[in-house]
Amino acid sequence: MAVPKSELQRRLGVFADTFRRKGLRATHQRMEIFRELAASDEHPDAETVYQRVVKRVPAVSRDTVYRTLASLEDQGLIRRTAVLGGPARYDANTKRHHHFVCTKCGSVKDFHSEALDDLSIPRSVKAFGRIGSAHVQVRGVCSACIGPRARPR
């Protein structure tokens, strides 16, 4: 689940560069909020990010977490994913990937697949408009929720 140190360093570098280039400020709060996402492959929601960051930076507020996440998303540093009936999930993995979503607890897991990356969008879809990206969402029940002591959300 943990991101390799080298990749984390790379992500933090991209973050600092991007913000500097746009004239935005890489404040302590923003740094810690981004680090929280960049250091793990989980897809926490805003409240979870807040709970974790507030331990290290007690002065941070929920609003700042929301605003920072929106700002990071605008800069393309993180992605937001909607999950049915739950809060939005955030994700610092900007490489092309797909999602497994647990319909019980709402957890999201990334997976990679070259085969799926190349999937061909039917011609008919082009008639709908300009196509941006395509990704696969697999729904199912994660092992934690199936397991002997399931703790569904």
Added chain:
Amino acid sequence: MAVPKSELQRRLGVFADTFRRKGLRATHQRMEIFRELAASDEHPDAETVYQRVVKRVPAVSRDTVYRTLASLEDQGLIRRTAVLGGPARYDANTKRHHHFVCTKCGSVKDFHSEALDDLSIPRSVKAFGRIGSAHVQVRGVCSACIGPRARPR
């Protein structure tokens, strides 16, 4: 966009059967709410369903629309799809299909593709848990939002 009359009849039949079998009541309101979804290939949100149904059944309330949509979803008669930052969209097309989502106005359009239906989920995903369904979501900007007089939401 309109569903063929024969398909509409079929859907209404399934609705009546399913509710009867489960001991639920096929009230006037529920019938009209389901018909609104079953008669079209759009993916309206709850508010839109309410606005349309209330024209024909002025006595219906928003709460009943929400409750009925939840109930129809429980029975597997409709599907709910989350769209980033917007209200949930509902959909009476229970055949396997995929979605085009407009990132400007949030509209959702169905498309079918045998090639995509057969996409092979990588072995590694099975490790996450029990796999239910897989579907492709294409994001882009619909022609209405690109068009000469774009009216983004």
Added chain:
DNA sequence: GTATTTGCAAAGCGTTTGCAGGTCT
């Protein structure tokens, strides 16, 4: 007759916003 369903109103949750004070350059 009885369990279900409805409308109303109020609360709930996740999220966004206006504002005044504070911070960085």
Added chain:
DNA sequence: AGACCTGCAAACGCTTTGCAAATAC
């Protein structure tokens, strides 16, 4: 100085819920 950022609190949009009256079977 000037732009940006923060925390606070209040508002927001979407959705769910408790309750008493109405309804379907």
